[in-house]
Amino acid sequence: MKKTINYTSRQKILKSEVFITLNETTTPSSFSASFEFDKKKKLDGAKIYIEAHHRETRQRFCFGTVGLPTVPSSTSLDEVDMSAPPLFRVLIVDESGVHGKIIASGDQFRAGNDPSKDHSSRDSLLPLRYCDLRSRVWRLSFESEDSFELQLNNQIPGLKQLVDANPVYQALILPAALQQVFLYILFQYDSLEETKERDYFSKWVQFGQSLVSTSFDDFSEHKRILWIDDVIEAFSAQHDFAKKMIGGTNE
């Protein structure tokens, strides 16, 4: 059984405890947040901070205390690079001592995670975005180390619907995108253990391992490529891409 030792006693804020809504109708965009912290965590007197971040930009907002949350006078995201939706980090800080201590935190929260609304890509490993890709149909964006993005060209009429419903588009885009993700992650590191340093990368490796029975202790280049190939094969088989494509083209 896997054993985790938490030396810091810092608690984890779950996505189910914080609901963030991005308002893109204002200029600059702003956001609102509401909280449902687990009472067992006993965080009451500590301050709540939310940091919106993208690339090297970061903007922080104070939302009062866990016991008595307040709304900041402004939540305008005027210091954050908004070329893509920002991610949010939530910090619970005990400021009763000389130095503020982080007693709980959660990162990589996306706006629109209100469970009362339908958000199919809420915890998606590979969020979709529609943007102008000029001559390309799709591309994978590695711009943020916290979350990659599958981008589709919004200049192509109906592409969104085609990718959602047409197996030919899915078969041509998704396995190729996945292969790029795994190649990117597995060639950043010298050992599988090292990928665990980044939660996002680690989730991808777990996803890959859930598809194939093989794990690899030997991290040689050859083994990595074979493993990625197995994962793509298993993913394609799971979705029956070849069969669906035959059906799709015959329709």
Added chain:
Amino acid sequence: MSSNIRRLNDKGIDVFEAAIKDERAGRPSIDFVQLSNHDDYTESISSTISLDPLRAFSTRYEFGVYLASKLDLPTITPFMHDRGFWTWLALLYYAQLKQPGKKPSKPYNYIQSNDYRHRPRHAVFMTWSLVSNYGDKSSYLLSKSMHVRGELIEQLMAQKQLLTFKGIMELSSELYTDEAGESFKKGSTSRTKKGAIIRFINWVDQISINYDVYQMTKAELSELLPSEFDEFRSKKGSFLGRLMGR
């Protein structure tokens, strides 16, 4: 001579990038000055700010001071995250940002990259960011010639959140700036020496787990600094360095 600030459009960025690649490959390139003013490849932005493209800078810090004095925040806020804008600025000073008589560095030094690993390497954006945020406290990071990015900045800016930690940036300036206030202390960039910048970055990573570093002042952080940094706390520049004004 002065040029009103502009931005490169997508086509202009592509042409600039291709021209840099040509130069790196030893192929004939283009007239970069013409590109910076070409209406097909650049766009005017509604600003009266003008820059002197022929002005020579002895260090990146001097360049940063000039940019920070010219590019006031209200005017450039809409372009803060516009790669066409920052890339145009690199194009304007391209001749100085590459080593004279040598091939240029990799394109991401001039073309602002979308890749998070390369963004801190942009010659203009990072220089402007450091000087406009930290003023003379950033001089030790930008003390080399225009075409040199420098090892120290490379190590420090690899951690993208550091730039937003005011206390950390001020403390690192206090630790590593030499006595003349113009460069960094000897040993700062060592990969093995105790208290060198790489150890400082590791220490920041470590304390960020428990402490709210974002809000901490330089004095508060200094209290937590381990003794291995004592040498840099007190170390003055060498006698020879002081004599030569380094």
